[in-house]
Amino acid sequence: MMVAMTDQVSGIEGRGRYRALVLRRLLLIFCLLGALFASVAVDMALGPANYPLADVLTALSRPETVSDQLRVVIWDIRMPIALMAVTVGASLSVAGAQMQTILANPLASPFTLGISAAASFGAALGLVAGIAIFPVAVSYMVPINAFLMAMLAALFIHFASTMRGVTVETIVLLGIALVFTFNAALSLLEYLASEQALAAVVFWTMGSLTKATWPKVWITGAVLLFAVPLFARHAWALTALRLGDDKAASFGINVRRLRLEAMMTVSLLAAIPVSFVGTIGFVGLVGPHIARMLVGEDQRFFLPASVLCGALLLSVTSVVSKMLIPGAVLPIGVITALVGVPFFFVLIFTNRRRAW
Amino acid sequence: MVSLTLEKVGANYGRRTVLSDVNTGLLRGGGLTAVIGPNAAGKSTLFKRIAGLTSGPGTVHLSDAAKGPEGICYMPQDTGANAVLTVYESVLLSAKQGSGWKVKDGELAEIDRVLGELRIADLAFRDLGELSGGQRQLVSIAQALVRRPEVLLMDEPTSALDLFRQIEVLGFMKRLSAQSGMAVLIALHDLNHALRYCDDTIVISGGSVAASGRTHEVITADMLRSVYRVEARVEACSMGRPVVIVDGSL
Known part of the structure; x- marks a missing residue:
């Protein structure tokens, strides 16, 4: 086919410019990766006893050459917390990114659609009333309760979004309704709770990395490693969803199946970290927006950028939470927004590219 | 050359029948067929049904199509203005569906060719959200053409274009279909465009065919x-x- 409307324009420039655009995005992703490594190292250096960064790097690269005390502090105490920040941040950010993609909604995130509120209610059921939704594993009652309630909320949102006549605005309203419903139920449980149980619930809902353990890091990391390749496999199709359902379907995509598959994976990604570390609201909403502003919405770049932005955001927050009051580690859920909002504002007001 | 025949084709949304008993003669490639009718007559639904995007009774017969049903491409009215993608990326997206991450030079050359043919190469690295409705419509055409369809179903492709661009696009599509043998069905509201550019016309009214045949005999x-x-x-x-x-x- 060589039919032009009128004067044909040379295409060589387009090809070159596209390759340059790809290179620029890859560089940005590598910069984010570098920043994340730096942040994790600083996170491990800070704590009740601060260590020089060089000692931390030596403990990481040649653990046999450092003192037993430093090795134990870095490898057994601080590294699970630092890596938990990375895996939780990455999971929540990817969950938010894909929620925003499949629901075509910039406000979608595990927090704004009620998934975190549902998880908090599930956790409170265990902490206050001792109710195990899945009685087989009583020793993991709190995280499993949180996980099951989060899955329930996510599936509700998904099936509501597939109903005929349900618009993007309706989904947001349904999410807000879920937030209010679960928060009301949580308040009722808190009202009825003993003083000890109440303290546990309040601490849980603030979000904290201090109870991170290696098994929790492995589980969160494993879910992330399962989910990201799954999304990556559908990178072109997920990107096409942003052009609208009709357009995506016209590209040969089974939109309904893709949305269901993505929503199930997103539910898992959102529910697991929340069940381990409590409510961390900001990362799932803003992580993807920052990634979008940096690299656009081609999922081949948007997906890794979302992973890195979420991980970096929570890792930096973990650092800040240790620095604000020397000797104390503040709940990370409280600090996330305080750190992220100014940065997000700067990006919004300085970035000429549309955020949505 | 590809050809298409519809036999008792219908479509339902839930329990509601929106299209019934659509029969056509042989719709041959190499020319344009207008699909006209009042608003909500069922034109878009007919296109979706032909493309297999909605279910219903009846049969869509496709002859001499090398790609089979995969060669049918539906170009919807919706053009996705909210996506944070450049024009170039959005056309690449159409070309790469179902294939791997790696983008070959040949695929980029194809995009350059299509954008050049439609004279929108200057828009290539602008975000979709910055474009006017008419520009987005041209991008939508590029997204369809880069897939090299054998049957192209264009749902009101000129509704947001200025008069000059309407004539340019329809003339281009007519030449393209004649040269490539592609069958092009175009939903149009401007009947003078149908008279000028389309060999055949199908009139849809109330979910069924009110008339069909040579354009000057139908209108x-x-x-x-x-x-x-x-x-x-x-x-x-x-x-x-x-x-x-x-x-x-x-």
Whole structure:
């Protein structure tokens, strides 16, 4: 086919410019990766006893050459917390990114659609009333309760979004309704709770990395490693969803199946970290927006950028939470927004590219 | 050359029947077929049904199509203005569906060619959200053409274009279909465009075919009265081409 409307324009420039655009995005992703490594190292250096960064790097690269005390502090105490920040941040950010993609909604995130509120209610059921939704594993009652309630909320949102006549605005309203419903139920449980149980619930809902353990890091990391390749496999199709359902379907995509598959994976990604570390609201909403502003919405770049932005955001927050009051580690859920909002504002007001 | 026949084709949304008993003669490649009719008559649904995007009774017969049903491409009215993608990326997206991450030089060359043909290469690295409705419509055409379809179903592709661009795009599509043998069905509201560019016309009204055949035989004063409820004439202009002149509504 060589039919032009009128004067044909040379295409060589387009090809070159596209390759340059790809290179620029890859560089940005590598910069984010570098920043994340730096942040994790600083996170491990800070704590009740601060260590020089060089000692931390030596403990990481040649653990046999450092003192037993430093090795134990870095490898057994601080590294699970630092890596938990990375895996939780990455999971929540990817969950938010894909929620925003499949629901075509910039406000979608595990927090704004009620998934975190549902998880908090599930956790409170265990902490206050001792109710195990899945009685087989009583020793993991709190995280499993949180996980099951989060899955329930996510599936509700998904099936509501597939109903005929349900618009993007309706989904947001349904999410807000879920937030209010679960928060009301949580308040009722808190009202009825003993003083000890109440303290546990309040601490849980603030979000904290201090109870991170290696098994929790492995589980969160494993879910992330399962989910990201799954999304990556559908990178072109997920990107096409942003052009609208009709357009995506016209590209040969089974939109309904893709949305269901993505929503199930997103539910898992959102529910697991929340069940381990409590409510961390900001990362799932803003992580993807920052990634979008940096690299656009081609999922081949948007997906890794979302992973890195979420991980970096929570890792930096973990650092800040240790620095604000020397000797104390503040709940990370409280600090996330305080750190992220100014940065997000700067990006919004300085970035000429549309955020949505 | 590809050809298409519809036999008792229908479509349902839930329990509601929106299209029924659509039969057509042989719709041959190499030319344009207009699909006309009032708003909500079922034109878009017919396209979706032909493309296999909605279910329903009846059969879509496809002959001499090398790609089979995969060669049918539906170009919807919706053009996705919210996506944070450049024009170039959005066309690449169409070309790469179902394939791997790696983008080959040949694929980029194809995009350059299509953007060049549609004279929108200067828009290539602008975000979709910055474009006007008409520019987005041209991008939508590029997204369809880069897939090299054998049957192209264009849902009101010129509705947001200025007059110059409407004529340019329809003339381009006519030449392209003649050269490639592609069958192009275009939903149109401008009946003078149908008369000028389309060999055949299907009139959809109330979810079924009101008339079909050669365009100049289908677009008549009687059809305009019964389907569109307007009093109109079809007369030859000073250049000898038939044009619709509307006198008023009934």
